[in-house]
Amino acid sequence: MAGILSDAAVQEASEVAPEAPPPVAGLAPPPALGVLLVAWLFAGLLLAFILLPLLQLVATPSLASLRRAAGDTDIASALGLSLIGAALAALLSATIGVPLAYLLARTRFPGRATVAAIADLPLCVPHTVAGIALLMVFGRRGLVGRPAEALFGLQFWGSLAGVVVAMAFVAVPYMVNAARIGFEAVDPRLEKVARTLGMGPWEVLLRITLPLAAHGIATGFALTFARAISEFGAVVILAYYPMTAPVRIYELFLRFGLDDAVAAAVLLLALSLALFVLFRHFVQRVAPMPGIGR
Amino acid sequence: MSARGLALDGVSLRLGSFALRDLRLEIGTGEVLVLLGANGAGKSVCLETIAGFHRPDAGRILIGGRDVTAEPPERRRVGLLLQSFALFPHLSAAENVAVGFRGRNHREARRAAEALLARFGAEHLARRRPQLLSPGEKQRIALARALASRPELFLFDEPFSALDMETRDALRDELAEFLRRSQIPAIFVTHDHTDALVLADQVAIMERGGIVQSGRAAEVFARPAATGIARFLGVENLLDGRLEQAPDGRLRFAVGGAALEVAPLPASAARAGRPAIACIRAGEVRLGRHRAAPPDAGASHLEGRILSQRSLGPLCTVTLDCGFRLVACLMARDARELGLAPGAVVAAQIPSDAVHILPGEALG
Secondary structure, eight states, rough: OOOTTHHHHHHHHHHHHHHOOOOGTTOOOOOOHHHHHHHHHHHHHHHHHHHHHHHHHHSSSSSHHHHHHHOOOOHHHHHHHHHHHHHHHHHHHHHHHHHHHHHHHHHOOOOEEEEEHHGGGGSSSSSHHHHHHHHHHHSSTTHHHHHHHHHHOOOTSSHHHHHHHHHHHHHHHHHHHHHHHHHHHHHHHHHHHHHHTTOOHHHIIIIIIIHHHHHHHHHHHHHHHHHHOOOOOOHHHOOOOOOOOHHHHHHHHHOOOOOHHHHHHHHHHHHHHHHHHHHHEEEEEEEEOTSOOO | OOSSSSSEEEEEETTTTEEOOOEEEETTTTOEEEEOOOOSSSSSHHHHHHHTSOOEEEEEEEEETEEEEEOGGGGSSSEEEOOGGGGOOSSSSHHHHHSTTTTSSSHHHHHHHHHHHHTTTTTGGGTGGGGGHHHHHHHHHHHHHHHOOOOSSEEEEEETTTOOOOHHHHHHHHHHHHHHHOOOOOOEEESSSHHHHHHHHEEEEEEEEEEEEEHHHHHHHHSSSSSSHHHHTTTTTEEEEEEETTTTTTTTEEEETEEEEEEOOOOOTTTTTTEEEEEEEEOOOHHHSSSSSBBBEEEEEEEEEEEEEEEEEEEEEEEEESSEEEEEEEHHHHHHHHHHHTTOOEEEEGGGOOOEEETTTOOO
């Protein structure tokens, strides 16, 4: 399950390692023509499988219907809620996920493998199942929901808090795994040297470890955000209202049919893609992989 | 206990199944101690303990006369140089050095770092990222960074182990010069004998968590205290024989029908009839075409048939059968002039003080 990110991430990690051996691919002989042809055939199928539905979707609505959808306050507020919810879910995931990632990368403790597996668990829980499970704990009579309402007046069912909790539940494994890979790529010898140069343990964490793991953490943030903004199943059960964009689109589809849902779907797609590109850019600029020289 | 330098006073430490056992060392100002040992002997753990990453179970560590046993690494004033020099990859060369200038504001630290880089002839590297530096440049930046924190002790943990031989030779010479001038004591961990021969004032040899021999470098290399150490130090000739009393009353070392002259032994070791091991470095054996001189107490004169010979570039090793197997090492040119060839009989001369006796030992 730690395999989600693995290929790209493992390669990143090896690039970070000082004096890493050249990647094996560089030494491999070029594949034979027949192998290339077959590989490209399947690769083409894959690309078509991803792009065809999305392009068809984008090409369908007229400009007028898009403009109408963008002006629809319900759709606009659903998009806004999705944005805010996903951002808060990513922040929450970073807050609770980064310390665990650090522990998993830097310490050995009994049950470590189990802890890592628990952190990955949401990946294999069907999202509606996750939503029902969350409802039982965060609902009005739940283990967390009841005291939260009594003590802080905080309600999860049918609220922004519920949206955030549902999004964070399904997205937090991406944060933990990406950040863990980030921390694992930090050479512990650098931390040792920093100590002998006069830094205390907290200063080493802030000035050496975190900056060097920043690429992994930022990648985790972007993935978590992307996963959160696309979540439907868990959100729809814990917080049908206030409606996030996917829930709104689903409702439009059920009540008015495909044509009305399409315009809103294109808008959500555009927003998600724009943010994805923005985050990638941000990660490269603000937290470039150490070892890739400027 | 010396006021300056480093002293380990009976340091012991248990780490899982590994243990450091009663380490005792003293290094004076400006001295370099090379800590030799096979992989897993505990050299790095010893260094990390001195740096403060492990707390000893017993014993004291004194750096510059201060007892630092209870201090964390950041208060020990040690400069740590690790394999490939471990520069911070997210900081420029100057920023790396500036990290060493603690307790100054950013601008001051930066200016001090640039001044220090200039002293290392590396001011042009100030803005460079470490991954764009050559090994030699990295070493200079790492030394400058360590020096910036005004260390009272340098600790080197195999800094050259990832380098090719040529670079290694160049950096080693540069480092020796730097250490000589800085007068800061240093411990250098390695398993490369050349490092020890070039850098060391003192050598200590570790085996399974303990120091099994220490002393002046030349002394340790010439007089290993046990056969295991002799093997580790690459002594070419370990001869299994016994001490015998000659009619003239002197002790000799009998091996394979020959009797080798030995330097006078301490009374405790000088017991005839005892089995013993003789250590002879190949470079101490002189070869000639004819027996040169009449027998005397200063050297043994033998004859041997050449079994094999091996060229090592500028040097050449020759294995002789003198009734026992004897390896000699000579300059390639001398070997050529002697016209050595397998099967030929040559004379070998071994100075008595080159025969180091380990009494009471036998080869396993």
